[in-house]
Amino acid sequence: MTRTRSNRRLERPREQVLATTLEMVAEEGLAKVTMASLAARLGTSGGHLLYYFGTRNGLLLETLRWSENEYAAQRAPILEKVEKDRSGGVDALLSFVDVYLALDERDPRWLLWLELWARAPYDAELAAAQRAMDDEWHADLVRLLAAALPEVPDREAVSERLRAMWDGFSIGIVTGGGTTLRERALEHTRAAVAAHTG
């Protein structure tokens, strides 16, 4: 309960760090985002960043979380509209997957996901964080399925299946498939759902 003096100089700056990290991942790749180079770009020191984020992995995880929150905000209006109108059909799902999938080879959010997956098997905390973010996507997708495609049974299962597929496609997009694979993934989603709705 020790109310700290609530981080005098930070708050906005913290977000500034996350934004810059994401930027740098997109521009130069994850490996080039060292504590030293990132600190230089922010006009501070590596030690300072560690003082606030504890560890490099912690910083990267928080950056991914922050990015995910932005995406959650992005899909919220879509979701509300669909639930209100109880319509949308396959198109609603397609606009959802459009937000889910990696954009291209340089999508920093997905580059961070790959890094998280590679490390999660050795770090329970990372695994838990991953799980939590997955669950958010899952909850929203189930909601969307209920509202937009009520004729599809087994919403929980279909969500698990679709997200696994989308993860697989996003890997492909980021590791060379690019926008070509992205467009194919959208079509695949349409086909997979068509199979379910008969």
Added chain:
Amino acid sequence: MTRTRSNRRLERPREQVLATTLEMVAEEGLAKVTMASLAARLGTSGGHLLYYFGTRNGLLLETLRWSENEYAAQRAPILEKVEKDRSGGVDALLSFVDVYLALDERDPRWLLWLELWARAPYDAELAAAQRAMDDEWHADLVRLLAAALPEVPDREAVSERLRAMWDGFSIGIVTGGGTTLRERALEHTRAAVAAHTG
């Protein structure tokens, strides 16, 4: 055409290194497989390993390739039997995915896949190697679909979709889902194919 003296002392030893690497990944995790620790376990020096494999990533990639070849050999008989009998149906597909999916949280083959994915976006050679291994699975799966489930149209597309889903599930298995998720993934595959065969 310079016939080298065909690696005097290697050939068997090379495979020994790959096997030990895979073993060590399973037992201690990828991060603990350093050139020094691996060399110590093999009774040699780090410099020696790099003399033969060029780089740590090269060694890991070759280890994955070697592991993949063993799996290719494992699914070959299944495939031949199905093509000869022109039967098998869904069960044939299920025995295929059973080979594809990660076994559990410690499956070294899949831990190497995660590492490869994380690095491929920054290394064209790794991306190409990944692509090549993917293509082998794809070719075999298309063959299997043709023989075991000839009523399914769009075999190329279905293969792409299924493998993306299986990749997604394998990530989940390795990052904490374990055998529980693995069993669910098998059931998901059955359901997905059922949707296609009507």
Added chain:
DNA sequence: CAAAACTTTGAACGGTATTCAAAGTGACCG
């Protein structure tokens, strides 16, 4: 049996994340 080619070693190098003692800075209170 040289000499050439190939192996093997381990010390050195440049780079990394992380730690931490010391210095700096702003807020709070007597």
Added chain:
DNA sequence: CGGTCACTTTGAATACCGTTCAAAGTTTTG
């Protein structure tokens, strides 16, 4: 005000990593 105290910020020190490479050892070859 002024001084104390908590919080910030720095950058040098640390430990560890993959990689390089000169030197020494070993095997093959002519």
